Amino acid sequence: MAIATPPGKGGVGVLRFSFPQAAHCELFCQAFLQKIPTVRLATLVTLRDASGHAIDEGIALRFAGPASFTGEHVLEFQGHGGPAVLQAVLNHALEQAQRLSLPLRHALPGEFTQRAFLNDKLDLAQAEAVADLIDAQSVGAAKAAAASLTGVFSQQVTDLADRITHLRLLLEATLDFPEEEIEFLEKADAKGQLQSILTQQSELMALAQEGVKFREGLRIVLVGPPNVGKSSLLNALAGEEVAIVSPVAGTTRDRIVQELNIRGVPLVLVDTAGLRVTDDTVEKIGIDRTFKSIQEADLLMLLMDAAHPDQLDMPLPDVALRIPRIQVWNKSDLLDSLPDNLGEDQCWVSAKTGAGLETLKDAILHKVGFNHAPEHGFMARQRHVDALKVCRSHLELAHAYALQDDRILDLFAEELRLAHDALGEITGRLLPDDLLGLIFSRFCIGK
Ligand SMILES: Nc1nc2c(ncn2[C@@H]2O[C@H](COP(=O)(O)OP(=O)(O)OP(=O)(O)O)[C@@H](O)[C@H]2O)c(=O)[nH]1
Ligand SMILES: [Mg+2]
Structure with a gap:
């Protein structure tokens, strides 16, 4: 149980309840709402305390598992969005649950989404996209998170994992019949398959890095x-001062x-x-900060x-050499004529x-490698890119073994297994519980 709307005053306040058992949900509805709403039908209810006084009036929505967000039996109450009234509704819910000895408690941050994950409603990359969608700061970021939420990223990870599995199955079959091992790589075109898996993997990694x-x-x-x-x-x-x-x-x-x-x-x-050579103490501190x-x-x-092109009297630090750069000539309005072809990245x-400014914006996006409009990309996390890198290193080792000698097929198979496992970490199938807990604990309450 949790309040799912943000704290403070609002037009509507939503309380969400999720019960593993259908019977518990129905018992609770009867006590809390004094009726059991028809599944998926908005039902107007008045909540009343033990002495019959109204607490709030609102809409109840019931979802029967597994067709709900958490995959469990869910009740949502949409009441009025004031902190005091929501607290009163919450107290009423707890009292009713206690009276019936139902195990009702406050949900942990992200617990509803965690249950959705545990009940296979979402994989981990999709669950993470729920939090990213809520946190998104721009329409583009929101679209990218929504793409991940609907499974665009997960699907590509699964496709890649499936291709690795296919190659592994062929390989396992061969390992069972060692006399045919020598011909395996040729017959199954293992090298060709692996090469195309590697290509698919690098395309996915580029998209994930963008994400x-x-x-x-x-x-x-x-x-x-x-x-x-x-x-x-x-x-x-920025469009402002x-x-x-x-x-x-x-x-x-x-x-x-x-x-x-x-x-x-x-x-x-x-x-x-x-940046300039200066004796001013405060300015020097400022320049140190520029370097940082x-x-x-x-x-x-x-x-x-643009009118005074050679003014930099202090070199950029060495680290600047490794960072992509655009050279921008400002104050073009002071020039009588503009050069038509500036060099690349200028x-x-x-x-x-x-x-x-519009040309500069295009140059920025191009330079940082945004080749996709937000609606064609998806959102990803560093954790995913790290897992893809691990996957890559095992695929490359597998490739190296494949080039060497057919006699080391078992090593080849082992690297494929490890590459596959790395992908499993993205969708969460192979992530230890404590790491899962950590990921969900960063969600907001009520989600
Ligand atoms: N004509 C013209 N003047 C400009 C342009 N951009 C900035 N200026 C003027 O140049 C002066 C310096 O501008 P700032 O934006 O403060 O320059 P800055 O690089 O931030 O300077 P510092 O903070 O001192 O390092 C101001 O008088 C601006 O009005 C431009 O495109 N054209
Ligand atoms: Mg300035």
């Missing part, structure tokens, strides 16, 4: 000399972190102190003044007039 970026939001760090318009560009991209802009060089000292989304893709944009921000960046936007913009 992680969807979930976590990419960190884009604006760097450059002072006064080139970094803060102005942040404001232009987030950072102070002034003609004084060295205006920004602290990091300014702004969440935004570009074409539905969630991003974190970081504005930093301009660079280390955490998924993408650097190196901003320069753009011109005017933070002042907004010219070039």
Whole structure:
């Protein structure tokens, strides 16, 4: 049992109950609502305390297992969304359950979803997508989470696992008849099959990595000399005056972190102190912070003044060399004519007039590897990518064995088994209970 709507006042407040046993659910309905609502039929009820006083009026909805969210016997009561009235309804529910000695208690965070998982209503990747959908910060992220929730990601993991299983079955059959072992690899085209499994695996991994970026939001760090318009560009991209802009060089000292989304893709944009050699103590601290921000960046936007191209008098740290970068020439409005073909990964913009911003947005998405519109991707977690990496390393070992000698078929088989197990961790079939508990404990109460 839990309140499923967020705390505070709202038009509607929902209480959700899930019973493993149908008889318990019906007994409870009779006591709590004084009737047993027809399954899946919205039923208007008035809740009354022992002395007949009304507590709340609302809609009761009953779902018989397994056709419910948790797969159990579920009752939802949609009452009025005030904290006091919901608490009164909750107390009433507990009293009735106690009177009947029904084992009713407050649900743990994510417990309803955990039960759905245990009752095979969802696999783990789908269950995680429930939490991600609730947490999604942009329409694009929500669409990607919804895709995972409906099983788009899980299906691709299962398809890959099925192909590995197919190859394993062929292999097991051969191991039972050792005299035919030598011909096995040729006959079953094991190498060809494995090659195409490897291709499918890398496509899935690329999509999953994109899915992680969807979930976590990419960190884009604006760097450059002072006064080139970094803060102005942040404001232009955010569409609001987030950072102070002034003609004084060295205006920004602290990091300014702004969440935004570009074409539905969630991003974190970081504005930093301009890089220059300085004696100013506070500015030096700011520049140290710029260096730290660079280390955490998924993408650097190196901003320069188009009218004064050679102002960077302080080199970027070495780590910047390994980070994808876009060179942005700002203040294009000050130039009489614009170069038509800038080199790759270069753009011109005017933070002042907004010219070039759309091209810059495309360049950002392209550079960070977003090749799919949000509606074609799905959301994934780092845990999934890690499991896919483990799967990959075992597939590669299997491939290496396959190239060596038919006599090591059992090693080949073992690597395939391990690759398959790694995929099982994504859907949760092969994850230890404590890890499962940890994943669900991060959900919200009532979900
Ligand atoms: N003409 C023109 N001026 C701009 C443009 N972008 C910024 N400026 C001006 O350039 C000056 C510096 O802008 P800021 O955004 O504060 O520059 P910054 O890079 O954040 O500077 P620091 O925080 O000092 O490192 C301000 O006077 C802005 O109005 C632009 O596209 N065109
Ligand atoms: Mg600034």
